[in-house]
Amino acid sequence: MCFNLAEGPRCQLCEDQRRDTGLICVVEEPGDVIPIERTHEYRGRYHVLGGALSPIDGVDPEDLKLSELFARVENAPADAPVREVVLATNPTTTGEATALYVADRLRTSAPEVTVTRLASGLPVGADLEYADEVTLGKALAGRRAL
C-alpha cells in the first residue's frame, strides 16, 4: 500500500494499528522513512514515491507511485479520512518540484485535505556566518512568532 520495503503485502508501519491513518507522509525513497522514524515526532503512515520528478532524466509522474497516492487520499474510507499529507521529499530542485506537483494536484482533487511541507531553514548547530543565501533567505522568510 505505501510502497515501503516489506516482507508481507503490507509494511510493519502500515500494519501498526496504533498509527494515525489520517496522516500520510510522502517521501522519495524507502531510506527516507528511517530518519523520520528516528525523530519520534511523527505518528502517521507513509507513502514512498520511489523517486522524484525529473523530466531531464525522463522521470515523469507515471514513473512514480503518484496515482497510487492520489487514489489513497481520495478513496480513503469515510470513517478514517486523510486529514493531512506531509510532503517530505528532499529540499532539492527535483524534490521541491515533486512536492509542488502533489500539492497542486491535491488542491483540486481533495481540497479538504491539508497539504504541508517540511520547514526549510538553518540546521540545528549551524552558524549564520557559513549559511548559504538561499537557506538563510528561506529561514528569514519562514520566521515564526516565539
Added chain:
Amino acid sequence: MCFNLAEGPRCQLCEDQRRDTGLICVVEEPGDVIPIERTHEYRGRYHVLGGALSPIDGVDPEDLKLSELFARVENAPADAPVREVVLATNPTTTGEATALYVADRLRTSAPEVTVTRLASGLPVGADLEYADEVTLGKALAGRRAL
C-alpha cells in the same frame, strides 16, 4: 546605536533612510549581518549583541548589548515604533538560549512587539537520509501549509 562595525557614530545600514525602522534583526556578531544582507530578503535594521549568553563561559546578560536592545525597542519614537524583532542568533545552544531570553523579556516589557525566530529545518539541497534527528524533528514540527 546598533553596535555593528562602523566608521562614524552610526553604521551604514542605520544611516540608510530607506531601511524600515520598525524591524530590528538581532544577531550575535557583526559578521552575521553580511550573510543576512546577502539574501536580499531583509530590509530592516540590525542590533549586534556581541555574543551569546553562556553562563558556563561567564557570559551574562550584562556582558551583551541587551539592555541597549530593550531600550531601543521600548523607547522607540511614537511615529516610528518597532513592530517586529527578528531573533537571528545562531541555532546553537547558546544562540537559542539568548533568543529565548530576549523573547521572554520583550513579552513582558513590550507586549505589542512581535518577536520572531528564524526557521529551523533542512537546508536547501540537503538529503533527508543524511539529516540529523533534531533538525529533521524541527523541520517536521515546523511544517507549513503549501
